[in-house]
Amino acid sequence: MKKEKIRRREFLRRSMSLGLGVSLGNASLSKIIRRAFFLTDEGSEISVVTGSDYFRNTIKAVEALGGIAKFVPKGAAVAIVPNSQSRHPGTFTKPEIVRAVIRLCKEAGAREINCLSWLSKDFWEATGLVHVIEEEGASLRLINREDSSQFEIIPVHRGKILKEAEIVKELFRHDVFIDLPVVKDHAGNRFTGTMKNLMALNSPRSNRSFHREDWKTNPDSVDYLDQCIADLNTVLEPALCVVDATEFIVTNGPFGPGKIIIPRKIVAGRDRVAIDSYCTTLWGMKGEEILMIRYGFEHGLGEINLKKIKIKQLGG
Amino acid sequence: MQKARIFTAKIKLKLVKSKSLCFPFWKLQAMSLFLIKVLILFFLSSPQLLCSAECPLCPFLPADGEAGEWRRDGQFRSYSGDELYLYIDGGAEIYHEFGFRRVIVQDYINKKGKSISLEIFEMSDSESAFGIYTFKTGKKGSEVKIGDKALLEDYYLNFWKHKFLVTLTGFERDQETGEGLLNLARVVERKLNTKGSEPFLTSLLPGKGLIETSIKYFKGWLGLFNCYPFFPKDIFPFEEGIKGDYESGETIFILKYRDLEEAKERFLDLKKGFSESSRHRDFRLGNDERFELKDSRGNIILSTSHREFILIFFTSDSKEKERREEALSEVLEHIQRVIN
Numbered sequence: 001m002k003k004e005k006i007r008r009r010e011f012l013r014r015s016m017s018l019g020l021g022v023s024l025g026n027a028s029l030s031k032i033i034r035r036a037f038f039l040t041d042e043g044s045e046i047s048v049v050t051g052s053d054y055f056r057n058t059i060k061a062v063e064a065l066g067g068i069a070k071f072v073p074k075g076a077a078v079a080i081v082p083n084s085q086s087r088h089p090g091t092f093t094k095p096e097i098v099r100a101v102i103r104l105c106k107e108a109g110a111r112e113i114n115c116l117s118w119l120s121k122d123f124w125e126a127t128g129l130v131h132v133i134e135e136e137g138a139s140l141r142l143i144n145r146e147d148s149s150q151f152e153i154i155p156v157h158r159g160k161i162l163k164e165a166e167i168v169k170e171l172f173r174h175d176v177f178i179d180l181p182v183v184k185d186h187a188g189n190r191f192t193g194t195m196k197n198l199m200a201l202n203s204p205r206s207n208r209s210f211h212r213e214d215w216k217t218n219p220d221s222v223d224y225l226d227q228c229i230a231d232l233n234t235v236l237e238p239a240l241c242v243v244d245a246t247e248f249i250v251t252n253g254p255f256g257p258g259k260i261i262i263p264r265k266i267v268a269g270r271d272r273v274a275i276d277s278y279c280t281t282l283w284g285m286k287g288e289e290i291l292m293i294r295y296g297f298e299h300g301l302g303e304i305n306l307k308k309i310k311i312k313q314l315g316g
Numbered sequence: 317m318q319k320a321r322i323f324t325a326k327i328k329l330k331l332v333k334s335k336s337l338c339f340p341f342w343k344l345q346a347m348s349l350f351l352i353k354v355l356i357l358f359f360l361s362s363p364q365l366l367c368s369a370e371c372p373l374c375p376f377l378p379a380d381g382e383a384g385e386w387r388r389d390g391q392f393r394s395y396s397g398d399e400l401y402l403y404i405d406g407g408a409e410i411y412h413e414f415g416f417r418r419v420i421v422q423d424y425i426n427k428k429g430k431s432i433s434l435e436i437f438e439m440s441d442s443e444s445a446f447g448i449y450t451f452k453t454g455k456k457g458s459e460v461k462i463g464d465k466a467l468l469e470d471y472y473l474n475f476w477k478h479k480f481l482v483t484l485t486g487f488e489r490d491q492e493t494g495e496g497l498l499n500l501a502r503v504v505e506r507k508l509n510t511k512g513s514e515p516f517l518t519s520l521l522p523g524k525g526l527i528e529t530s531i532k533y534f535k536g537w538l539g540l541f542n543c544y545p546f547f548p549k550d551i552f553p554f555e556e557g558i559k560g561d562y563e564s565g566e567t568i569f570i571l572k573y574r575d576l577e578e579a580k581e582r583f584l585d586l587k588k589g590f591s592e593s594s595r596h597r598d599f600r601l602g603n604d605e606r607f608e609l610k611d612s613r614g615n616i617i618l619s620t621s622h623r624e625f626i627l628i629f630f631t632s633d634s635k636e637k638e639r640r641e642e643a644l645s646e647v648l649e650h651i652q653r654v655i656n
Contacts, residue, residue: 085405088433088485089471187410187451187542199406208401216413219550222541226548252452255407257472257485259454286612289595291548 044303046269051316054246058100061268064312071240072176074109079116079177081200087126088256090249093182095132097244101178102136113138116168118145143168151203159231166203176239183245183279185253189226191290192254193276194241195233202232230295241275243267250283273302274309373420373436378503386496389425413536414448415440430488432496437481442512447533449476455529462501464512473497478512520570521560522650530561551589552582567630568647575624583621618644
């Protein structure tokens with residue numbers, strides 16, 4: 001089926017409704033828009049709640065940022081993007097965290113909550129997430145990954161390498177979306193968090209193009225991949241990120257099995273660069289060491305320097 | 317099952333057409349059908365017999381009852397070549413870098429409903445299997461006598477044997493599941509009737525103080541990058557490499573090249589890369605084409621080339637310069653002895 005390339009005006013209209021201000025290609029204007037929504041006068045702000053009750057702590061993490069109503073308007077159609085890529089322990093977003101986010105959205109008066117995915121249903125059954133989603137009255141909307149009509153071609157104006165993304169069309173039916181990754185090791189680029197998780201909204205075909213065909217011999221392979229991920233993030237901006245940094249693998253990622261560490265943290269915020277930069281420290285790395293985070297920072301997507309990030313630390 | 321039904325129907329037809337039988341026809345028909353059903357059940361309980369032609373790895377799957385009370389749960393899945401991306405997505409590349417052929421995945425369950433996932437990866441050769449084994453295993457864990465090498469870590473077990481890597485993952489962390497991992501692993505190991513050998517490069521790591529479980533063998537940039545993020549770009553591509561950590565706190569990387577000329581060329585690229593890197597500092601040239609510098613974590617890095625190899629030596633700030641140089645020289649001497 002012929003891919004539909006939407007016109008710029010229509011794209012902008014849809015982008016603004018999704019809080020995609022950065023896609024305008026105007027760094028100053030996008031900064032203003034971003035500041036209006038989630039940056040305090042002091043700079044980037046994230047919340048970190050530590051403790052064993054992951055459900056309760058998820059709620060606490062969002063409350064610490066001002067509450068769910070700040071991110072989800074009443075009557076909104078909300079898309080959520082948890083990670084269900086593998087069923088091995090420490091590789092997928094915990095069901096309690098997904099459950100808490102759905103309940104928060106309902107509390108905010110969301111008219112519908114949908115989990116969007118081009119993974120097949122077995123992936124969601126294997127992790128148990130499909131049951132949580134359905135129990136809480138949300139829906140799992142599966143996208144046929146082979147059907148190109150289910151994806152919309154979006155220009156990436158600020159992309160240094162990626163010039164077009166193929167975004168799940170269903171996303172545009174929603175008013176806001178919430179990024180729900182699990183942080184973990186990744187053999188491709190050593191870290192996955194909020195920014196890499198958004199590849200779940202980009203078509204598998206486009207994602208494969210982030211890997212050079214001659215990746216085995218091309219010296220730019222990792223650099224290329226990470227720049228593409230950062231570029232993708234310039235056209236997708238979640239209303240909120242709620243990150244599972246509770247129990248996750250730090251070796252053999254993203255699929256596992258691997259060594260699991262248990263910091264028991266829920267991290268929330270809107271600044272993806274800040275969140276990812278903070279999360280790298282949980283297993284001894286720095287944001288600057290991860291190319292994707294560095295390139296996200298260079299795109300103006302957020303703050304990489306932890307000293308400039310306001311981190312609200314709470315016990316659970 | 318479809319093939320079995322067709323086969324049964326054909327037998328029925330032949331029996332009906334037969335005119336030469338003296339034995340009561342209905343008895344013969346019943347006995348034949350009974351025999352056919354028994355044979356079908358026999359084949360179904362032994363996946364290796366039914367599907368080995370279409371599924372080369374099926375013969376290695378434990379049948380029901382072979383590993384105590386653990387029995388197959390659901391149908392197996394198999395992926396070969398690029399299909400691995402469907403199973404592991406972005407995590408597939410490291411397998412391809414080592415040389416991946418195919419994988420089979422089968423779940424097992426016991427009477428109490430505890431679950432174990434079994435993955436058998438067939439790699440291109442023994443060295444590749446060893447390499448992906450070192451990639452997937454950590455420093456901690458218990459070495460067990462299964463295969464060519466095996467490590468039981470927390471809730472999962474990896475072992476390699478010849479060109480196969482086997483991974484078993486338990487979904488509960490209890491003694492029963494732990495024993496299940498070992499039992500299933502031993503059954504698979506018996507079926508893999510072959511033995512592998514470690515790459516020659518492993519012998520170049522000095523043995524004294526070496527933490528065996530820290531060894532990483534790699535065949536490309538991704539493997540190296542996962543050990544230490546040298547640079548964003550692969551500026552000194554190699555044929556194969558190895559890394560080992562030592563009880564003294566040191567780490568040795570040995571990278572192999574085609575020949576002396578190539579090693580020298582790449583060494584110059586490495587030297588340039590480090591000297592221009594914003595993440596490294598205090599770059600200094602030493603004796604005999606060596607250089608030294610520091611990284612952002614406070615590691616001192618020394619490097620030199622020797623024959624078709626490049627050595628990169630990590631040590632701590634606390635060691636004096638002379639002692640560092642001495643340690644690197646000891647490694648070079650060891651390599652020379654092994655090669656000679």
